[in-house]
Amino acid sequence: MSDITVIDQQHRELVNKFNQLNEAVKNKESREDIYRIIDDVISYTRMHFTTEEQLMVKSGYPEIEAHQEKHKQLIDEALQLKGKLDLIGEQMFTDWLNHWPFASVLAHIQYADKQVEDHIIQRGKA
Ligand SMILES: [Fe+2]
Numbered sequence: 001m002s003d004i005t006v007i008d009q010q011h012r013e014l015v016n017k018f019n020q021l022n023e024a025v026k027n028k029e030s031r032e033d034i035y036r037i038i039d040d041v042i043s044y045t046r047m048h049f050t051t052e053e054q055l056m057v058k059s060g061y062p063e064i065e066a067h068q069e070k071h072k073q074l075i076d077e078a079l080q081l082k083g084k085l086d087l088i089g090e091q092m093f094t095d096w097l098n099h100w101p102f103a104s105v106l107a108h109i110q111y112a113d114k115q116v117e118d119h120i121i122q123r124g125k126a
């Protein structure tokens with residue numbers, strides 16, 4: 001499997017997991033189930049970021065430090081928000097979810113990760 005395929009597949013899986021979380025909140029599933037999905041989203045995201053950072057090193061991507069910093073920031077945001085979960089009531093879940101950094105992660109995939117992929121493709125041609 002090519003490095004680009006690995007990244008793309010993981011991005012798709014990540015989006016699937018975000019959608020699962022959205023659905024679970026919308027369907028008012030149990031707090032326990034929602035917590036489980038959140039943990040799954042966070043651990044999958046960590047795994048994906050590690051993979052992507054390894055591929056950046058492998059391909060000699062020049063802006064790896066800034067990109068790594070962004071990954072760290074996205075995880076920190078998610079963990080902070082997860083920490084607030086215990087403090088909110090059931091009816092607040094939807095509001096809470098609206099603050100989940102989905103949009104930031106999706107934007108990251110579309111712009112920052114796209115630059116990494118372009119770099120890997122260029123390297124492949126060299
Ligand atoms: Fe990514």
Ligand SMILES: [Fe+2]
Pocket residue numbers: 052067071108112113
């Ligand atoms: Fe990334």
